Structures are given as structure tokens and as C-alpha cells.
Amino acid sequence: MISKFYFSRIIGRPVYQSKQGHRLGRIADLYVDTNYKQPKVTAIKLRGGVTLDSTTIRIKQNGSKYYFLCNSLIGKEITDEGNYLSLVETMLDKQIIDLDGRKVVRVNDLRFAVVPEGLFLIAVDIGLEGLMRRLDMAKPMKKVFQMFHRNLPGRLILWDDVQTMESGENGLKLAAQVKKISMLHPSDVADIIEDLDKDKQMSMFIALDEEKAADVLEEMEPESQVKLIDNLSITKAAGVLEKMPSDEVADIFGVLDQDIVQNLLKVMTKETSEEVQELMEYPDNTVGSLMSTDLVSIDEKMTVEDCFVRLRSEKPEMDTVFFLYVVNMANQLIGTVSLRDLTVAEPALPIHEIMNTDVHTICDHDSLPDLIQMISKYNLPAVAVVDDDHKLSGTVIASDVLYYLLHKH
Template sequence: MYLASKFYLSRILGRPVYLSREKRIVGHIADLYVDTSFERPKVIAIKLRGGLILDIASIDIVKDGAQYAFFCSSIRDKDISGNDKYLSLLDTMLDKQIVDLDGHKVVRVNDLRLAVVSTGIFLIAVDVGMEGLLRRLGIAKQIKRILKPMHKNIPSRLILWDDVQTVDAKSKGLTLTAQAEKISMLHPSDVADIIEDLDKNTQASMFAALDEEKAADVLEEMEPEAQIRMIDSLSISKAADVLEKMPADEAADIMDILNNNMVEELLTEMDRNASEEVRELMEYPENTVGSLMSTDFVTVEDEDMTVQD
């Protein structure tokens, strides 16, 4: 037996925790709690079936062959109430949607990779591949044995925590504003694709967390159905602010697919000049030259420049 250095969450769920001195089972692992105030989430407690929460400081993790064993030096209940930084891995990560910042897409978490170092146990990567799912089901090894004679492997995909951004709106304590900071650094078309791949509740929360200029850029890149959902999800005031940041012709195109009552509310709420520009463009019949025009223009200050130049 030796101290474990890395392990998957799925491999330890249901494992017994022993009281070191008496070698009796205290309970079986149901979940891990992490402190998200660290650069990488740090495990602070183990939750046992039945509700007892043990302070991780009293736990040693040992690997014996292919199995993991947990020994606690004392039964010290950990109080995790009242701290939004303390999160359950099962509730907030496993099976939840995340954004792969490197791949610019939404994926689902099948398993979690943790590492034991001198300063504690940290979440270092998420498994979004088929192997992670099969590991959860307890059949990964059997499938590997079947595939081995054919020289094939189970598709595996680990994403380092540094390249992960959680986005699930139901994740307790995870503020979407903070999450949007990393995502908003991506190109607007990538952000639009990511948001459109999320469930409707999370779409609205993530879009609302973008600043107005970024939201305007992202809205331009979305499909009409998604544009309607995003505008509907915002307050009239916030929606008007976002539309003001868009070129007037783009804003007019979006107005054309909204219901008339909302259009009038938005135009009334918008800055007067911006509102008048959009109204003017909306007066032209669809697909006419006027409707395709933009009120934005470029000025040239060189008085000696001719049209030919």
C-alpha cells in the first residue's frame, strides 16, 4: 500500500472510510466538498452517506492495488454552512455543462481528476471523454479488454482545470459574472456558439453577465431564434442598452423579428438618436436598398483627396 497521488472521483464514490485506530468503517463516501477560493478547487471535506461530513485534514488516502482506502485519524465534523466558496463536486460539477475554453465549445463532465500534493488535494482536470462515462458505469476495464486485440482504445479526453469554465446556472455559489470574464475574452462568434449550446436558463444567465458592448457583438452573431430569446431574457432597460451598442441596421434587423409591443418599448427606452436611426431603417420594406443601408459612415478629413483616390 502507498499514498495515492492521483485519482478519479468515480473511483472513490462508495468507498469505505475507516477509523485508523479501530479499523472500523465510519461510513461510505458520497461526495467531496471543495474550496473554490484557490486557483484550483481544493478538497476540504468528505461527505459520507447519511450526511456526516469529515474534515479532509483528518483523512489519509491509500491505494492498495486497484482500490483506494480512506483512513481517518479522528471523526471531526466539518462545518461547511454559510460559505459560498464551499461547493459539492457532485452538485456543481459532475454531469454539468462546462465550457472548454481551448476548444471553444460546451461539453459535459463525465468524471473529475484530483491530485494529492503536499499542500492538499486539488481538482486538476475534468474528463469529458467516453472513457470517463464508461468508468462511471464501472465497465471501462471490460471494454478496454475487448478492444485491446483490435488495437483500439476508448476515446479519452481530459481538460485541465485552467482551460475549464463552469457555466451551469444551477451551480450553487458560482457567480456567472465571474465565469463570463474568461468566456468574454473569446471571439464573439465563439461566445455566440457556446451560449446557443447551453440550456435555456443558462443561456439567459450567461448572456446577462456579459457587458453591454460584448453582448451587442455576441447578439449580432446569433441565429434569429436565439436573438429573440436573449432579448426576451433581459429587462427592457438592459436590452435597450445592448441594442444601442449595435450598428443601427443590425438593431433594426433584430427589431423586425420582435413583437410590436416590445419594439415600441425598446425604442422608447433607447437613446433618442439611436432610436430615431433604427426607426428610420425599419420604415423601409424588407430587402429593399433602404432596409440594407447602414446609418454609420466614415469621414475623410483630407481635403485634397478625390473620389478617384
């Protein structure tokens, strides 16, 4: 009884009628139904175009060869509406995503299991052994490796850790594929998209919701950011950029074609457009060039409870709330409050009673070396940025400074 076998062992094998023994043709492809937890083989395509229902096929093994016997000639119609995959067209030699390794890999072979319920795809082979098996060179290559006391490299990825990348017209199917990938960290998704070819890059990126797409775009290399935005519609690109921090958008606009930048600024909201343009005016090597305007500022007359209401309303990103910045009526910075102090304080307590007035600030036109020295000396996670009138302009996060230094060198 056959329990497991590789696709390379059966591709091109003949299919016979069980009773008459006539050869019906040779296997050209298998279709699987992805509605099952492990994709189930539902049809066998023969060279010449005939597609047979897999439930009518029995598999027999004689040594290293496999024989397929057809009990009755029942065709199988494969429609675009179903969740069917052609393994030759969508899997063999194609890029897939290894969700466990969080990278793009190439499929060299496929592993099947035979159980009473049918034939199921259980794993993909991305190792050298799979490629050599396809070329019918696995045995001689194993002998070569054994001479050096090594094993022929092989690697199977279980189907649960696999995500195919179809770029077809079925948007629902593509959205379902991207759902698993969206669960990964934005940095991992960015790496995956950058490793895909151009068409699949666009298909995957467009299928992401705008929030996730913004997080992913932020993690990409500048060259990849430009390529993606160049190939998006102005409306779609503006929608994604609206979800990003203004300083990140300003950085991207610094390397984009200026005609595209002007078109994007026209489509974006007036508030975001003005923020981005202000940040773009700062010269390189100044604090303003790294400053973010995404922060939480609070009025000195607010209570602790008022601050929590503000936080729940704005839902800021984690890296923008190291401190809450307390300002007066003139928007001048007069203190900061940490989340810890806010959490342990009584809800009715006025914010000015718990704020820290010994605040390290830096001017937006100061040099980056001055900023780096301040962060290093006082071990600050973030620094408030003010203008010449001590009005709060923004903040610089230490991780952004580190990112700048790494890319500079």
C-alpha cells in the same frame, strides 16, 4: 503512495476511523475550494449528511480499491459565502465550458492529484472512457475497441481550460466565472451560450457587461436572439441593443413580436429609435435594408488633426472606418479619406487636399444585386450609400453582404 486517481474510483467508498476501524459512512461528495489555482479538496461529505474536514483524512490503496482513514472526527462547515464547489452538484454530468476548445461539454469524471499540500482537482474527463469508467464498463469496452485496433476514446481537459457554469444567486461568483469567458471572441461566446440550457444561457448573458453582451448578441442566430430578448427585462434589452449597430437592431426587430418592439423603441434614446425605425422602413432586397448608419463623416473644412480628434472621441468599431466620408454643409458626399492617407498626412493639412473625389456610391433604394455587382467589380471593402439628393445616408460593409448571401442560400 497514491499520486492520481479518478472521482469515479472513490465515490461510494467507505471512510473508517483510523484507530477503532469503525466505518463512519460512505463518500457521497467532495467539496473543493476554488481560491486555489487548482481547486483543493477541503471537505468530504458522507451519505447521511456528515461533512468531514479533509485534512483529517488519509487515503490508502489496495489493488484497484481505495480506503479512506479518518484520524480525528472534525467536521467542516460549508457556507455560501466561501468559494466552495460541490463536485456532484456542480460538475458531474453537468455542462461546463472548454475554454481551449471554446465549446460546451459534459463532465463524465474528475481527475485528482495527491501532493504533500493536499488533494487537488487537476482535470475533467469528457471522453467516452470516463463515462464507461463511471458505469464500471471501461475494461470490457477497452477489449472491444482493441479487437478493432482502436483505443477507447478519452479526453482530459486541464482545470486551467475549464469554466464551470453555476446559475446560483451569488452574482459575484457568477461574474468571476464569466470574466474568463469574456476574453473569448464574441462569436465563440455566442456559440457557447447557444449550447447551454435556458437558465444558464440567461445567467451567463446577464452577467456580461453591455458592450460584450451587444457584441455577442450580434453574433447569435436570429432564433437565439429572439429567445434571449424575450426573457430580458425591457430596460436590460434596450441597454444592450443601444450598444449595437442600428442596422443589426433593425434586423432583430424584424423578427421580434411587434408589441415588444414598440416597448423597446419607447425606452431607447430618441436618436437610436429614429435611426432604427428609418432602417426598418426599407423594403427587403434594397440597399437600405443592409445599410448601417454607424460611420464617421467629416466636414470638408476640417484638418487632418481635427479628424484624429473626432476618431479619438467617437472610438468607432474597426469595420466602420474603412473610409472617412467627407461631406459639405448640405451633408452631400464629396469625397473619402482612407486611414492610410490620414496617417501619413501632415496634421495641419486641410482634409479636402487629401480626399479622394472619385467615390463609388449607391442609392439607398437601389437593388441588392446592383450593390453586389459594384462590390465585386471594384473589390470594395465598403460602399457609401446616398439618397436621391446625394446626401450621405449610411454605408454597407462587404462582410455584411457576404453574411446576407450565406444566409440567403
